[in-house]
Amino acid sequence: xxLAEKGHKPVVFEAGSDFGGIWxxxxxxxxxxxxxxxxxxxxxxxxxxxxxxxxxxxxIKGADFGDYFVSYAERFDxxxxxxFQT
Numbered sequence: 001x002x003l004a005e006k007g008h009k010p011v012v013f014e015a016g017s018d019f020g021g022i023w024x025x026x027x028x029x030x031x032x033x034x035x036x037x038x039x040x041x042x043x044x045x046x047x048x049x050x051x052x053x054x055x056x057x058x059x060i061k062g063a064d065f066g067d068y069f070v071s072y073a074e075r076f077d078x079x080x081x082x083x084f085q086t
Contacts, residue, residue: 001076001078001081004081010081011081011082011083012081012082012083013082013083013086014082014083014084014085014086015028015029015085015086016028016084016085017084017085018070018084019066019069019070019072019073019078019082020065020066020067020069020070021069022062023062023063023065023066023069024066024069024070025063025066025067027066032062035061036061036062037059037060037061037062038059038060038061038062038065039059040059041058041059042056042058042059042060043058045065045068046068047072050068050071050072050075050076052064052068053071
């Protein structure tokens with residue numbers, strides 16, 4: 001996003017079919033086991049320009065983290081930079 005704002009044309013290769021990498025709900029690599037809870041609070045993991053949704057606990061499950069990536073990508077129109085399943 002910031003590269004594009006400066007005139008670059010970034011390309012991001014993602015093995016999965018959606019945003020979130022190993023945290024995606026349908027991750028291509030199942031290294032994040034079901035029920036995993038993050039070891040950092042959301043306030044430490046969130047971007048400065050997008051908060052986690054209200055109502056989530058401070059330590060979230062992997063799927064919630066994946067959902068955050070999707071929300072971030074949608075909020076800032078990042079899909080055009082991604083090549084999924086590559």
